[in-house]
Each structure stands twice: as structure tokens, then as C-alpha cells.
Amino acid sequence: MAVRRGSALKKLVGLVTRKGMPTPDVAVPMKYPEELKPARQATGFGLCRLLGISRDDYAARNAQMRRSYEFFGAPVASFVFVHRGLGMYAALDAGVFIQSLMLSAHAHGLGTCAQASLAVWAAPVRERFKVPAHYKLLVGVAIGFASVHPVNNYNPGRLPIEGLLLAPSGFNGSRRARLAERDQDAGAGEGVGHG
Ligand SMILES: Cc1cc2nc3c(=O)[nH]c(=O)nc-3n(C[C@H](O)[C@H](O)[C@H](O)COP(=O)(O)O)c2cc1C
Numbered sequence: 784m785a786v787r788r789g790s791a792l793k794k795l796v797g798l799v800t801r802k803g804m805p806t807p808d809v810a811v812p813m814k815y816p817e818e819l820k821p822a823r824q825a826t827g828f829g830l831c832r833l834l835g836i837s838r839d840d841y842a843a844r845n846a847q848m849r850r851s852y853e854f855f856g857a858p859v860a861s862f863v864f865v866h867r868g869l870g871m872y873a874a875l876d877a878g879v880f881i882q883s884l885m886l887s888a889h890a891h892g893l894g895t896c897a898q899a900s901l902a903v904w905a906a907p908v909r910e911r912f913k914v915p916a917h918y919k920l921l922v923g924v925a926i927g928f929a930s931v932h933p934v935n936n937y938n939p940g941r942l943p944i945e946g947l948l949l950a951p952s953g954f955n956g957s958r959r960a961r962l963a964e965r966d967q968d969a970g971a972g973e974g975v976g977h978g
Contacts, residue, residue, distance in 0.1 A: 784880075785912040786861045794911075796853050806906035808864075808919035826939040833937050851900045857927030862901060862908050864918035877921050884924060894929030897922060 805811065815823060828838075836843040854860045863881060865873035885895040901908075901923025908920055929935055 784861055784863050785908070785914070786859060787911065788859045791911070792854075792858065792860055805903045807903050808905040808909075809902060809921055811903060822939075822942075829939050830934070830937060833933060851898060852904075854898070854901075854923075854925035854927075855896055856930075857894075857896070857925035859926040860901065861924045861926060862912070862920055863922050863924070864914055865921045867917050867919050874921060881922060881924050888926055892928075893926055894935070895927075896925045898925060899923075901925075 831838065831844070831847075834843075834847060836847060850856070861884070863877050865877050867873075869876070881897055885897065888895045899922050902920045905920040908914075914920075
């Protein structure tokens, strides 16, 4: 993990916001998965509503996007690199790591924001740290003191627990169908017994 603060952080903000095309180390999904789009859009629209940004106000939308690359004003930006040889498991490790980092920061009275967007321009970040070639920038975490801005109370909602659980295979979803299936099984059993 690489951490920058103070004037070095300001320079980094300049580089990240002024350099041209994205230079990610890890491929950024260009096509958002269809099934995940509704939740993403609802979150985005809700955030824009809260910030008073209308859908067609591209200047305001871009300005808000830019805040991402200014680490939302946080005094510390951290960048997490993963070993390319570990494939998807590296992302698993990094996810657990940043979760612990964020929980620890919060326990110390700090606020954090995990930012995948900070991995989109990897080149300027790599310029500022001695990063071995086989380590790839995956995610950043801004760390600072949480402000009282209403955006920090934005709650886009969470999936209900059922939305996180997989149904057993062969189960068609409705409780009524499940009960009918059970009755049928019981009936079949009786049939065998009486037969
Ligand atoms: C791995 C990861 C990457 C994220 N990347 C971004 C990002 O690039 N930009 C952003 O505004 N929020 C990003 N988020 C969302 C915010 O970090 C944060 O989770 C969101 O503001 C909601 O905060 P809450 O879960 O505390 O309600 C990311 C979250 C995670 C877990």
C-alpha cells in the first residue's frame, strides 16, 4: 500500500486530474453488467438528487466526478497494489485488507471512502512510488475526518438478505410451489406405502 499526504498529495491530485487518457493496471469493466445496471442507476440518480444535480447538467456531473480524483478533499490518499500472479484471489485479499483498514480508521474516529476510480489512472500514481512491475494498482482509499455534508448520510438502500442468497438448484422460487412440492412428495410416499 502507498500513502500520500500534504504537498505530495496536492501534486498527485494535479497529476491525476490533468493527465489524459485512463491508464489502468487492471482492466476496468467498460460494459456494466445488465443485471446490475438498475441498482447502479438508482444509486447514481439518488446521489444526484441529494446533491441537486440534474441529469442533463454535465458540467455539474463532471465537477462531482472530479471530486473523486481530489479524494473528496481527504488529506490522505492510499493506493492498494496486488500481485498479478494471484489472479482473482488478490482482489479477495485486497477487499479484506481495505475493509480492515476502513474499520480500523473508523475505530480511530476517521472517515474513509473506498475508491475503485483511483485505480483508473495508474500511470501518475506509479510515477510517485517505487512499485515493482508485477504489482498492479487495484483500488484506493481516501482517509480523513468525515465532514457533516449531507452526502455522508446518503443511503442508497441495501439488498434484502434474500437477494444475497442462492436458491438450492431445482427450487423454483415461490413458497406455494415449495409447499405443493412437499405435499406431492408426501402423497407419493403414501401411495407407495399403500400400494
Ligand atoms: C471496492 C469499492 C470501490 C468503490 N469505488 C468507489 C468509487 O470509485 N467512487 C465512489 O464514489 N465510491 C466508490 N465506492 C463506494 C464508497 O466507497 C462508499 O462505499 C459509498 O459511498 C457508500 O458508503 P456506505 O457503504 O458507508 O454507505 C466504492 C466502494 C467499494 C467497496
